Amino acid sequence: MQERHIVELVSVFAAGPGGGNPAPIVADAAGMSDTQMQAVARRYGHESGFVLPAPAGSGCDYEFRFRVPNHEMSMCGHATIGAAWLLHLTGRLQRDRLVVLTRSGRVSIRITGRAGDGTVVEISQPAGRIEPLPDTPTLRDDILDVLGIDAAQLAPLPIQNASTSRVKTLIPLASPAHVDALRPRFERIEALCERLGSTGLYTYATFDADRQIFDARQFPRASGYPEDPATGIAASALSFGLLANGMVEPSARLITIRQGRAMQRPSQISVHFNHETGSTREGLDGCWLAGTVRFETDLGAAS
Numbered sequence: 001m002q003e004r005h006i007v008e009l010v011s012v013f014a015a016g017p018g019g020g021n022p023a024p025i026v027a028d029a030a031g032m033s034d035t036q037m038q039a040v041a042r043r044y045g046h047e048s049g050f051v052l053p054a055p056a057g058s059g060c061d062y063e064f065r066f067r068v069p070n071h072e073m074s075m076c077g078h079a080t081i082g083a084a085w086l087l088h089l090t091g092r093l094q095r096d097r098l099v100v101l102t103r104s105g106r107v108s109i110r111i112t113g114r115a116g117d118g119t120v121v122e123i124s125q126p127a128g129r130i131e132p133l134p135d136t137p138t139l140r141d142d143i144l145d146v147l148g149i150d151a152a153q154l155a156p157l158p159i160q161n162a163s164t165s166r167v168k169t170l171i172p173l174a175s176p177a178h179v180d181a182l183r184p185r186f187e188r189i190e191a192l193c194e195r196l197g198s199t200g201l202y203t204y205a206t207f208d209a210d211r212q213i214f215d216a217r218q219f220p221r222a223s224g225y226p227e228d229p230a231t232g233i234a235a236s237a238l239s240f241g242l243l244a245n246g247m248v249e250p251s252a253r254l255i256t257i258r259q260g261r262a263m264q265r266p267s268q269i270s271v272h273f274n275h276e277t278g279s280t281r282e283g284l285d286g287c288w289l290a291g292t293v294r295f296e297t298d299l300g301a302a303s
Contacts, residue, residue, distance in 0.1 A: 004028055007040055007048075008086055012078035013230035013291035015268035019260060021230035022296045023082040024048040027090065029065070034072070041067035045225060049079030051087065054101055061098040062087075064107075069224025074103035075165035077232020077289050081121045084109045085293040088119055104165040110288070122290040124274065125164035125233070128240025132158045133169070133196065142195075143171060146188045147203065153178045155205065157245055161198055162237035164286070168218070169198040170241045173205045176215040180262050184219055186226045193221035202234045204257075212248050213256045214238070229260035230267035232289045239271045239287055250284060251275075267291075 007024045014020030024040055026032065029050035041048040048067050054060040064083055066076040080100070087093050088111050096111040108124040133139065135158070143159065144150060155172035162170050173179050182203060189201060204216040216238060218231040228234075235257040242248040248255050252272050260267035270290045 005032055005036070007044070009044075009296040010082040010086060010293055011296040012082045012085075012293050013232070013259075013267040013269050014294060015258065015260075015266040015292075018264060019229070019266035020292070020294070020296075021078045021228060021260070021265070021267060022046045023076075023079045025079065025083050025086050026050045027083065027086050027092065037065065037067050038072075042069045042224075045069055047073065047076045047079050047223070049076060049083040051083050058101050059099070060101040060106060063101045065103065068220075070222055072103070073166075075105075075107070075233060077123065077125075077165075077236065078230055078291070080107060080109070080123050081232065081289070081291060082293055084111060084121045084123070085119055088121070119293070120290060121293065122288045123232075124286055125236040125289055126286045127284055128162055128164045128237055128243075128287075130241055130244045131161045133161060135159075139195075142192060143169075143201075146185050146192050147171070147201070148183050148185060149173075149178065160241050160244070161196065162241040164236045164240065165233045166199045166237075167197060168200050168202040168231075168234045168237045169193070169196050170238055171201060171203045172245075173203055176205045176207050179203055179205045179215050179217055182217060182262070184226075186219070189219050189226075190222045200228075200231070200234060202231070202238060204238055206247070207258065209247070211256070212253060213258065214242070215258045215261070217259060217262060227263060229263050229265035230269055230291070231259065232269055232291070235259070235269040236271055236287050236289050239273070243273075243284075 011020035024044045052063040066073040157172040200220040218228040257269040
């Protein structure tokens with residue numbers, strides 16, 4: 001790897017000491033090969049982001065690429081926020097509105113506040129696609145078995161596949177305590193997700209309905225680690241699942257997703273819907289995803 005390909009470690013969505021989702025970021029990845037990018041993700045054991053020049057004629061400011069230890073990802077919310085924050089902090093941005101190209105499409109970014117802790121980074125996601133799963137006893141029993149729970153721990157809501165960038169399976173539980181207590185059979189998650197057509201199981205429960213606060217945990221299909229402390233793409237998909245279930249308002253009001261507590265990495269993800277015309281479902285034009293960013297001081301490269 002060339003000398004300029006410096007890896008900076010950030011943590012995104014932190015909601016307290018030791019919280020957030022770590023992300024190794026290479027802010028100048030020009031010239032890096034796929035093999036070199038993959039080596040970074042394997043070395044650190046986390047979703048990693050790489051900032052490259054935008055392809056000619058793309059109309060974008062940069063191209064962002066993402067890797068987990070096992071493969072390339074089309075989009076990663078927290079690594080996108082972390083990379084934009086790092087570019088802003090180091091004075092590489094000429095403006096506070098930009099568009100980046102990812103393997104899942106174009107992503108708009110808005111940056112406000114002073115460089116450093118006062119910076120707020122928001123990234124766009126398209127309107128979510130929601131698909132209820134077939135409510136068959138066999139499929140439901142297999143989901144319950146993999147999660148290690150019984151039907152009484154489910155909330156009376158549909159299990160759904162939802163996506164803004166990647167498909168996540170939304171599994172509603174009856175309480176945050178049930179979410180915290182999950183002990184999944186990790187060795188069976190990949191096969192189950194293959195059957196579901198999903199890249200991860202996203203379990204959730206209502207913490208405060210009036211304030212639109214929800215608790216969640218994400219168990220990815222085959223990323224190279226068993227659980228995420230914060231998953232921005234899953235949180236944006238969940239927001240549209242909540243909307244489809246009548247659990248949040250079709251407005252620009254803040255939706256808060258709390259994650260990572262079971263991993264001792266408390267995290268908080270902020271989502272609000274983007275509107276073209278008023279506060280109706282028909283006016284929704286995707287959503288904005290935001291969270292805090294800081295340098296990660298406790299994360300070393302995985303051995």
